[in-house]
Structure formats: C-alpha cells, structure tokens
Amino acid sequence: MKRKLLNSMLVALMAFASCESIAGFEEGKAAFMARDFTTALKEFKPLADKGDKQSQHIMGMMYDEGQGVKQDYAAAAEWYKKAASQGNQDSQYNLGVMYAQAQGVKQDDVESFKWFEKAAKQGHILSQFALGRLYTVGRGTKPDGKLACDWYRKAAEQNHYKAQLALGKNYLDGNGIKKDVVLAESWIRKSAEQGHHKAEYELGMLYRDGIAVKKDAKEAYMWFELAGKQNHEGAKLAADTLAKTMKAEDIAAAKLAASNWHAKLPADAKPVAH
Structure with a gap:
C-alpha cells in the first residue's frame, strides 16, 4: 500500500541533531554512521527506555530493518507506538503503514487511518497523501471526495508528485472538487x-x-x-x-x-x- 520510512536512518539521525545535548545520542549517531549497529543500539536503547521519542523512533526503525538486532516487526511496532504517542510524526506514519499491511500488528484500517491522520495534521507529507487515498477509496473512513482533495492539496503544495497528479486528475474530472481544466493542467504539469x-x-x-x-x-x-x-x-x-x-x-x-x-x-x- 505505502512505503515505510526505512533506509533513511542517516537522514533521521541528522534530523534529530537537536538531541545532541542528550548524553549518548551523539555517540549512538556516530556508531550508526560507522555501521556499528551493536554499539548504536547500546546508546539509543537507554535513551528510548527513558522516554526520548527520537530514540524510540530509531529503535523502531532498527527492529524494522534488523540493524543491530534480529528483525522483529512486532518489536518495531511497539517502539513506534511509544514515539508516536509522544507525537513523533514519522513513527505515526510508520504505524499507519503497519496497521494497513498487518505487519507486526493485526490489520486494522481504522487504526491505520488514525495514525496517518495524526501525522498528517502535523504536516507530514506522506501521511497527507495517504489520507487523500484513504478518503478516495473509503478505507478506514467513509469515502469523501472533498476531504480527499483537501489532503491531496496539502501534500501537493509540499511538492509530493503523486498528490499533484491526484489533485490534477480530480480537477480534470470534477471529482470532489469543481471541474477546472486549467488548474488540472497546472497540477499535472507540476507532477510531470x-x-x-x-x-x-x-x-x-x-x-x-x-x-x-x-x-x-x-x-x-x-x-x-x-x-x-x-x-x-x-x-x-x-x-x-x-x-x-x-x-x-x-x-x-x-x-x-x-x-x-x-x-x-x-x-x-x-x-x-x-
């Protein structure tokens, strides 16, 4: 259905530079960048256990990818839940994917929608597009063409190429929005x-x-x-x-x-x- 935010640990670590004041985080980051996953795990886990949401998200990703630990989707989901409950939008998105795909958790479209919505409301681009799709097909929620277009627009304005196309086609066909071929062409072109x-x-x-x-x-x-x-x-x-x-x-x-x-x-x- 959708791709989780995987294979992006370095990006995640750089994004969490604000955590450098937390003892152990920089050491964990350095170890991970050196592909010393065992040491990275030793640094991040105590921080995650103490409630640091960024470290919890990273723990989830390490279990998700099997880096420094045996791959375990259920464990990944548990760490994502801890971080997501504290507002980590990447964990919220990944949880949405896991509930949609029954990966580490029981398949649950309503729960999937809930986590995508939480992340989308924080401006998470992939979650915004996901909500657009869910409102389009009525998965985890009632179908709503207008809300689908609203969420596609939010993602499209952040340059999400699939959302730009989806919004453009809706303008072209008048689905959930007033038909406007000029705006349709504009959004389709942005994607193309x-x-x-x-x-x-x-x-x-x-x-x-x-x-x-x-x-x-x-x-x-x-x-x-x-x-x-x-x-x-x-x-x-x-x-x-x-x-x-x-x-x-x-x-x-x-x-x-x-x-x-x-x-x-x-x-x-x-x-x-x-």
Missing part, C-alpha cells in the same frame, strides 16, 4: 516536471486533445516518450498511434526534446515507476 511517468502520460493526453493547452502533437509525443521510457504502456501505445499522424522530422524533434528534458532533471526528481 518532477519526472512522474503517470503525470507525463496525462500531460501528453492534454496536449494531444488540446485540453487547457493548445493542441500540439510534438509536445504530446514528447511527454508520451518520457513516460514510455519509464515503461508506461499506455504512453507507448499513445506515442505509436500519434506517430502515424506525424511527419518523421516532427517525431525526431519530439524525441530529441524528450531526451534533452530528461537530461535536465536532477537525479532525485526522476521517480522510479511504480
């Missing part, structure tokens, strides 16, 4: 410009059909080409179909434009297709 293959395809369709933009076969082909390179089958088919109506030189120009566009994207703005 981050390299999201599904948004690239949708933007290509807008150019192909002349919705909110001037009809432009070359521009449409460029976006289809970009999405197709990320194995979007619909985009590949759309490009092949469109090519039958285009001049060879226009196709070549569109392919070159796609290549140049992709090269300009920073590495972290090229999402893996999933």
Whole structure:
C-alpha cells in the first residue's frame, strides 16, 4: 500500500541533531554512521527506555530493518507506538503503514487511518497523501471526495508528485472538487516536471486533445516518450498511434526534446515507476 520510512536512518539521525545535548545520542549517531549497529543500539536503547521519542523512533526503525538486532516487526511496532504517542510524526506514519499491511500488528484500517491522520495534521507529507487515498477509496473512513482533495492539496503544495497528479486528475474530472481544466493542467504539469511517468502520460493526453493547452502533437509525443521510457504502456501505445499522424522530422524533434528534458532533471526528481 505505502512505503515505510526505512533506509533513511542517516537522514533521521541528522534530523534529530537537536538531541545532541542528550548524553549518548551523539555517540549512538556516530556508531550508526560507522555501521556499528551493536554499539548504536547500546546508546539509543537507554535513551528510548527513558522516554526520548527520537530514540524510540530509531529503535523502531532498527527492529524494522534488523540493524543491530534480529528483525522483529512486532518489536518495531511497539517502539513506534511509544514515539508516536509522544507525537513523533514519522513513527505515526510508520504505524499507519503497519496497521494497513498487518505487519507486526493485526490489520486494522481504522487504526491505520488514525495514525496517518495524526501525522498528517502535523504536516507530514506522506501521511497527507495517504489520507487523500484513504478518503478516495473509503478505507478506514467513509469515502469523501472533498476531504480527499483537501489532503491531496496539502501534500501537493509540499511538492509530493503523486498528490499533484491526484489533485490534477480530480480537477480534470470534477471529482470532489469543481471541474477546472486549467488548474488540472497546472497540477499535472507540476507532477510531470518532477519526472512522474503517470503525470507525463496525462500531460501528453492534454496536449494531444488540446485540453487547457493548445493542441500540439510534438509536445504530446514528447511527454508520451518520457513516460514510455519509464515503461508506461499506455504512453507507448499513445506515442505509436500519434506517430502515424506525424511527419518523421516532427517525431525526431519530439524525441530529441524528450531526451534533452530528461537530461535536465536532477537525479532525485526522476521517480522510479511504480
């Protein structure tokens, strides 16, 4: 359903720099960065036992990933609960995922929704997007298109590329929000410009059909080409179909434009297709 905040321990440790005044935290961080997980565990566990929420979150992640300890999802969930109950939004998000996926805890959509909501209200971007999805499908809560759009917007405004696409498509179709093709194009473009293959395809369709933009076969082909390179089958088919109506030189120009566009994207703005 959703990915937990894993493989990001270094990021977490750097984010918790404010904890450096707590004896043992800096030692734990140094040990972890040196991949000495056993020592890191010895430093973080006493802090976690004393109630330090950051250390509790890190303990949860170490059990989640099996770093310095045998992987144990139930133990991870317990540590996340301790940190989440103190307001740690990353632990709240991870708990939401675990309840959704029955990982270390019994599957519970209502409990999953509760933890996502707590984190989302603190501005946690992944939780905001998760709430949008849950309100869309009615999982753990009643379906509510308006609230789905509200949460998608919060995440989209924080540059979450999937939320930008979701909000754009809702504007395009008038789902949960007044139909507005101009705003639809704007949000879909924001997502596509981050390299999201599904948004690239949708933007290509807008150019192909002349919705909110001037009809432009070359521009449409460029976006289809970009999405197709990320194995979007619909985009590949759309490009092949469109090519039958285009001049060879226009196709070549569109392919070159796609290549140049992709090269300009920073590495972290090229999402893996999933």
